[in-house]
Structures are given as structure tokens and as C-alpha cells.
Amino acid sequence: MTRTLILGGARSGKSTRAEWLLRERTDVLYVATGGRRADDPDWQQRVALHRGRRPTSWRTAETVELERILADGDDPAPVLIDCLGMWLTTVMDEADAWDDAAWEERAADSVEQRCAGLAGAMRVTRRQVVAVSNEVGLGVVPATTAGRRFRDTLGRLNMAVAEACDEVLLVVAGQPLTIKGQITDAAPRTA
Numbered sequence: 001m002t003r004t005l006i007l008g009g010a011r012s013g014k015s016t017r018a019e020w021l022l023r024e025r026t027d028v029l030y031v032a033t034g035g036r037r038a039d040d041p042d043w044q045q046r047v048a049l050h051r052g053r054r055p056t057s058w059r060t061a062e063t064v065e066l067e068r069i070l071a072d073g074d075d076p077a078p079v080l081i082d083c084l085g086m087w088l089t090t091v092m093d094e095a096d097a098w099d100d101a102a103w104e105e106r107a108a109d110s111v112e113q114r115c116a117g118l119a120g121a122m123r124v125t126r127r128q129v130v131a132v133s134n135e136v137g138l139g140v141v142p143a144t145t146a147g148r149r150f151r152d153t154l155g156r157l158n159m160a161v162a163e164a165c166d167e168v169l170l171v172v173a174g175q176p177l178t179i180k181g182q183i184t185d186a187a188p189r190t191a
Contacts, residue, residue: 004166007133028057067117073127131165136151136155
């Protein structure tokens, strides 16, 4: 099965491109890694926008248990993961990785193991996967140690997942650039 990673900045069109790549499939499992955030109206609007674009036949799973989903050989449905940056945020939250002392003591190893586990699961999955992630190497250098830690860790995760994938796209201003593999450049619908 084809494994595709789509990278891009905020509001670059990466999620729309991911959905477009699976547009002809009615049985997609859309894995939302961002949680519900009931107290954040802006987040709720973003979730509604994403849901409104997806076909009603697609199933949604709100989870960060990506390794389990990728290992599920009984479900033949393609998987769309949106997004690895939100997954990493939760992994870092669970490890208390934002705290400098915790990072040095144990969190760095815990986060590294989870990232390696995800890249390994991507490498061996028998499912078609389209994963979305933020490209962090083109933006402003974060002002805090924790922010730089997140940026650096997501950059390493993106590299490991890209290595495990057959195809990698970078989406800039809605335009896809093929980084690895053979991906069509036909335009998706407007977001």
C-alpha cells in the first residue's frame, strides 16, 4: 500500500490536498489527532470546516493511538491522519516534555520512543496511509526553549516518517510540490 506524507505550513492547503488524494474512496478512516477542545470556539470552527469537506461515508476516529490503527490488518480502509503535529503535542503533554527538568530526566527518551514507534508502524503498515504534518523548518525560530524543543522534535519526526513513506509532498499556497515519489499535480477543490 502507498504511504504518503503531506507537509505544509499553517493554512497551506495540506489537509485539503490529503482529502483530495483519497477523494475516490468511500471507506476512508479519518484519524483526527487534535482532540475536541470544547472550550475553544476557533478550534470548533476549524473542526467543522474539516468535517464539512469530508464525504459522509468516511469514518472518523479521534485518537492518538496511531501505531494501533496502522497495525490493524483487519480494516482494509485507507487512513488519513491529520495531523502529526497535534499527535506530537499530545505525546509531549503526556510525557511532561514542556518542562526542562522533566525533558532531561525522562521525557526526551519517552517522546523519542513514541516517535520511533510511529515511524516504524508507518514503515510496516499494510494500509494505504496519507499523513499530514506541519513543516516547521521554514518559520520563525520559537522564542522559548519548549517551543524550540517542539519544533526540533517535529522536524525529526517528519524526517523519520518521510523516510518510511513512498511519497512526500510539500504544499505551499495550495500548490503541491513532489519531494519524493510520483504524485499527481491536479488541483483539489478550493477550501
